[in-house]
Amino acid sequence: MIISASTDYREAARRRLPPFLFHYIDGGAYAEYTMRRNVDDLAELALRQRILRNVADIDTSTEIFGQKLSMPVVLAPVGLTGMYARRGEVQAAKAATAKGITLALSTMSVCPIEEVASQVDAPIWFQLYVLRDRGFMRNALERAQAAGVKNLVFTVDLPVPGARYRDAHSGMSGHYGPARRLLQAMTHPRWAFDVGLFGRPHDLGNVTTYLGKPIGLADYIGWIASNFDPSISWKDIEWIRDVWKGNIIIKGILDTEDARDAVSFGADGIVVSNHGGRQLDGVLSTTRALPEIADAVGDQLTLMVDSGIRSGLDVVRMLALGAKGVLIGRAFVYALAAAGGAGVANLLDLFEKEMRVAMALTGTRSISEITRESLVK
Numbered sequence: 001m002i003i004s005a006s007t008d009y010r011e012a013a014r015r016r017l018p019p020f021l022f023h024y025i026d027g028g029a030y031a032e033y034t035m036r037r038n039v040d041d042l043a044e045l046a047l048r049q050r051i052l053r054n055v056a057d058i059d060t061s062t063e064i065f066g067q068k069l070s071m072p073v074v075l076a077p078v079g080l081t082g083m084y085a086r087r088g089e090v091q092a093a094k095a096a097t098a099k100g101i102t103l104a105l106s107t108m109s110v111c112p113i114e115e116v117a118s119q120v121d122a123p124i125w126f127q128l129y130v131l132r133d134r135g136f137m138r139n140a141l142e143r144a145q146a147a148g149v150k151n152l153v154f155t156v157d158l159p160v161p162g163a164r165y166r167d168a169h170s171g172m173s174g175h176y177g178p179a180r181r182l183l184q185a186m187t188h189p190r191w192a193f194d195v196g197l198f199g200r201p202h203d204l205g206n207v208t209t210y211l212g213k214p215i216g217l218a219d220y221i222g223w224i225a226s227n228f229d230p231s232i233s234w235k236d237i238e239w240i241r242d243v244w245k246g247n248i249i250i251k252g253i254l255d256t257e258d259a260r261d262a263v264s265f266g267a268d269g270i271v272v273s274n275h276g277g278r279q280l281d282g283v284l285s286t287t288r289a290l291p292e293i294a295d296a297v298g299d300q301l302t303l304m305v306d307s308g309i310r311s312g313l314d315v316v317r318m319l320a321l322g323a324k325g326v327l328i329g330r331a332f333v334y335a336l337a338a339a340g341g342a343g344v345a346n347l348l349d350l351f352e353k354e355m356r357v358a359m360a361l362t363g364t365r366s367i368s369e370i371t372r373e374s375l376v377k
Contacts, residue, residue, distance in 0.1 A: 005335075006334060007310070009338045017337050020184055022337075023169070023172065025330060026330070027164055028277035029279055030281035034281050034282060035277025042287045045317045045320075047313075058356050059365065062325065067151070071099075072323075073351060074125065075104065075327070075328060077105060081106065084195070084337040090116055090119045092336055093120050093124055094119060105127065107140065108206075112206050125249075126152055127154075128140055140210070143209070150247060151247045155252055156232075159228060159230040162275070162281075241266065249304070250269070252273050259293045259296055270293075270303060273305065290303075294322025306326060306329060310330075310331050311331075313354050320375045
């Protein structure tokens, strides 16, 4: 087992959460091979240790899309984050902002855009899916812009939901799901008190705001299945450029040709991602997909990556492969579930410390100095 702060927080989250919520964040698609490869392939990358390089002054800060960050890390958009701690998206955003980074808020968040943006003093990012209801998409874009969002993460690797068998076994979906979830909540009193009782409302805040009626957990899976659009193509999203005045980051790229299409589309950035192994099992890990994409388009837009990142050491590895920044998902949700915003803050502190040690021992003093030369060939 790979040992990190993330694994400690994962175990604490497993003990605290009802099983349907733990397995929802912990699981992947099909047999979960890609999910495991994301972690294993990254861990196998060998860094090039250097000595006597004068690393007294190390700077982990960087600038991404004109936003100064204390380190090249963004909290990834994760649906239902508000079910893992009381008003979880707000707690995570506060911890990220205090650390000098930011949160990308999911379309499927419990807390709506306005609630999260009003609680922090720096711009958050917003993530949007391709949906059949273009009215919802336009409404979400307009509300995000009104809330001061400048960076839109447009997720394109979910034309249909992946086959996540753990959800059926855990009670997240399937027969008798509501009854099973209620029973699990009753047997996890700390979560039931903190989130179940005092974390209400338990609905999809952005969707509820648009529809004018609650869309709760019981409707979540059905709403996704009926609203994601399998017919989407590049030409169908060109209108976003007319509506959205900020940066567009295309998330869900694994193939070099798709990366080139994103450049042709005019994307300001892309996120090399396999959705954390939650969509199509058997695809490349992002560790394996990233270098070729970086070589093909890395100088034409801002290249980011997610999936499998569990430590500051992993951040350095991804930067060495060509990314300018990373998004972390499961790692911060485990910490949030275990200890709320304080857990996220602690995890981010550990990420920074791990980055500093890795940079010192590879002889790199700034983010720009982390290159392929930082890896053993």
